[in-house]
Amino acid sequence: MKITNETKVGILAAVAIAILVIGYSFLKGNDVFSREQEFYAAYDNVEGLAVSNPVLVNGFQIGRVSALRLMENGQILAQLKINPDYEIPLSTIAHLESTSLLGSKAIVFELGRGDKYAESGDTLRASVQKDLLQQVKPVQQKAEAMISRLDSILTSLNNTISPEFQRNFNNSFASIAHILRTLESTTKTIDGMVGVQGSRLTTIFGNLESITTNLKNNNQKITAVMSNLESVTDQFARANFEQxxxxxxxxxxxxxxxxxxxxxxxxxxxxxxxxxxxxxxxxxxxxxxxxxxxxxxxxxxxxxxxxxxxxxxx
Known part of the structure; x- marks a missing residue:
């Protein structure tokens, strides 16, 4: 059977169109020859998110954003194509995060725990994380405020250190030196008083030592007196009880x-x-x-x- 030239041209055109479609899908990140899982996540704002942006787990890409659609309630529904080799727990959260300071976006999965896994077509919980610039902005504001305060403190110190301040500073040191001299004189006076009264203190401590020695020497007698007193009280109580x-x-x-x-x-x-x-x-x-x-x-x-x-x- 002889194939006409028109048939050859048609077959060649069909093959070329198929190769073009497959190549375009391949360039967009679609795997034409494998069946991927489809999940969805709804966001209030997807600024910077585009089709073919990656879906990551701990920095590892497991899928991509395949489509974005505006819903009637104003939210944007993102379609996510995930490699079928990975099972996604049903409690997984799809975070919309920035991956660079230039504003590049990606969907980052926070894998949940449990034995239940999401099936293709399920809608996952979604959340939007602040951009890196928005996260750095509070730190920048605090740093600017700290620098402003530091500049104000340095300016105050510069205004404070004047000739008058130096004179007051020197007077303060002179007053401190005078106080130290007075304190030294007072301690000398106290030492003299202690020296004069030293004999009396020695006598008092001697008397105290004599009293404690007497108590120590008569310890057995005191113990005997207490024992006799205890015996008398016991006999008195026993007599009343016996009566x-x-x-x-x-x-x-x-x-x-x-x-x-x-x-x-x-x-x-x-x-x-x-x-x-x-x-x-x-x-x-x-x-x-x-x-x-x-x-x-x-x-x-x-x-x-x-x-x-x-x-x-x-």
Whole structure:
């Protein structure tokens, strides 16, 4: 079969277009022959971020920014293509950071922890870090303020060191020297007083030493006196306690004697407790008295007789 020239030209044009597309994708950083993972991150501001900027983990590139799209709420959605050889935890945070003082941007992954991993198409948490210039600016402001204060201090010192200041400074040193001389004179006076009173101090310390020596020599006697005093107090306390115990024993013995008499039937209480006939008589007397009271309430005329006119009733 003979291939026409038009067919050859068409095939050549198709191959050229395919090579052009593949080459353009390769130059943009796209790997046409491998299936990459796609993740998304939304930012309020992506100033300086562009397509094909790298995605880094600890300075190592694992992917790139493949697309940027403005959403209806004003945020910018960044599409991230990640090498499929790396698993990204679901709690990973995608930081938008500056990588140089010139303002170059990159997405830096702060890998999370856990057993759950993000799947292709998931949206990761995003945050925007300050630029390096913005981070350096507070330090620069503090340095400028410090230099300004230092310049003010030097200017004040320069104005302070004048002939009048030098004279005052010399007068101050003269006053200090006078104070030191006065202090030296005072210490000499104190030394003289101590020397005069030295004999008295020696006598006082001698007396104190004699007292302590006497106490040391009579230590055994003092110990014996304290022991005797402790023995006397112990005997006094023991005597009171023993007397109390004897009184309690006597009271218990008397009570036991009384109980024994009651149990043996001696005395009125003993007879009342032990004589059954006396108990029965008392019980019968109580019952008869109860019947009498009942009959008295029912028929009072049998026991009480009176007349208004003084007459008698049989």
């Amino acid at each position: 109390t115990i004897r009184n309690a024993d006597k009271a218990v013995a008397d009570m036991q004697t009384a109980i024994n008499k009651v149990n043996s039937g001696q005395g009125s209480l003993g007879k009342l407790v032990n004589d059954e006939q006396l108990y029965n008589n008392l019980n019968n007397a109580a019952q008869n008295l109860d019947k009498l009271m009942i009959d008295l309430k029912a028929h009072p005329s049998r026991y009480v007789s009176f007349s208004i006119f003084g007459g008698k009733k049989d």
